[in-house]
Amino acid sequence: MAEGLEAFEGAGGASAALGGDAFFLTTLKTMVRWAERNSLWPATFGLACCAIEMMATAGLRFDISRFGAEVFRASPRQADLMIVSGRVSQKMAPVVRNVYDQMPHPKWVIAMGACASCGGIFDNYAIVQGVDRVVPVDVYVPGCPPTPDGLLYGIMKLQDKIRAGADRVFEERAV
């Protein structure tokens, strides 16, 4: 990442020290990625137990807004992160895909919990054995359910991924 942006991201103190004539040299790609990873807007899309922990993550104690991801959007058209929080049933799977398709690019998916990652303890007729059969998943968070810290760690991992990621911003991925 460009040197300038590190200072940009660090604190206001840096820019004050540099004075009014300071300027950064960076690439547009780096700049865009910096903006993207610090304003991940999740879709309000709770499925099961994990959704309760996702709500707790938005609560005061864990405060997801420290990572710029507190803006839960009720409409997938305004969101760029889908947190699949819970088990996906066979009946729900097309809906999950539909919500994903409605989200504008660039978009990311976190599979929160064992059920969303692999079906969890529900290895039966009703549950899709991992949401990656329906949508592409960027980060898997283990746990049943994962703690809010776990989800936050997943979001940080996703931020790392966006920072380092290949240029796939407008790229459609096949499942």
Next chain:
Amino acid sequence: MGVATETKPMVINMGPQHPATHGVLRLVVELDGEVVRSVSPEIGYLHTGFEKSGESLRYQQACTLTDRMDYLSPHANNLAYVLAVEKLMGLEVPPRARLLRILFAELGRIASHLVWLGTHAMDIGAQGLFFYCFREREKILDMVEASAGVRLNPSYFRIGGVMRDVPEGFETMVREFVDELPQWMASYRALLDRNPIWRERLVGNAVIDAQTCARYGVTGPILRAAGVNRDLRKVSPYLGYETFEFDVPVFTHGDSYDRYQVRLAEMMESRRIVYQVLERLEPGPVAVDDWKVAPPPKEYLGRDMEALIHHFKLFTQGFHVPAGEAYAGVEGPRGEIGFYVVSDGGAKPYRFRPRTPSFFNLQALPTMTVGSLVADVITAIGSIDIVLGDVDR
């Protein structure tokens, strides 16, 4: 001559991805202007196959499924299940285990009602309540974590007792929480009770009378808000609830506002029960003294061959439950949670059938909301307090 106009009802689809349906509920609502003509809930988007999975797990293992049905009050689910199995086996759990079960059932009720209050208020537009309620709920989750090691889905109640004893300092934790509870409740009431928007949205909303409740099998706070004094803890006591002093709050209007009053009053009654449990809690075993059912203490495993064998047998083969059938119902935060367990004498349930309150309560939604405005449907859903895991199973 006027222009001939034709009025057609409009059908709108709410959910399954909708912020106010508390999960993946889908409602097909037929509207005439803004007035609701019909509502039909379409459920099954979270169907998990609990009943079938339950038949393929051993009795102790199947307990973990029960947490995940009503994930806002996992202890109440655990309780109904273990009581049903214990009934089949004729087990009598030690007093300390019984008290711990009551303690967690009541704390779970408070936690569940806190989530309900936070999300319900958020639906109405009072976003702040959500943060307050979740802040308080975290304290209960800390207690759950201290006892069982996880925040949600603890499976703390096991057949024959509880998983393990609570750690040192646990009682202080509980006492601090219940001591502070009235102060928080006062602040919620200060924010809501006389708030004109809150009253406007809740008073007279989603009214249901006692007869209709009975017809649909509606239980819990909805039934008690409709004037029926029915609480399983009083009507058919379990775990020795009959020896505890507490009142059952009953209101008469059957509307959303009375349901709000019932739940808030219930939290204070749960607090009374928690105090009584803390007074009675004495050191002692927390599971039956039978290694065929409850695992031997961990420290025995390193030095006692017999204990090691029992431990191995228990966790690889489970135990056999005498053939028969049993039903146990408990008063959960949403109403009667029951388990009907049939055994064929093997190590796995032959039939594992939950009776989940949200499923029955949700059925009453159409009768509650037909004729009201579309915004009232949102209030009604919040006030029924459904958990979709509980509805769809």
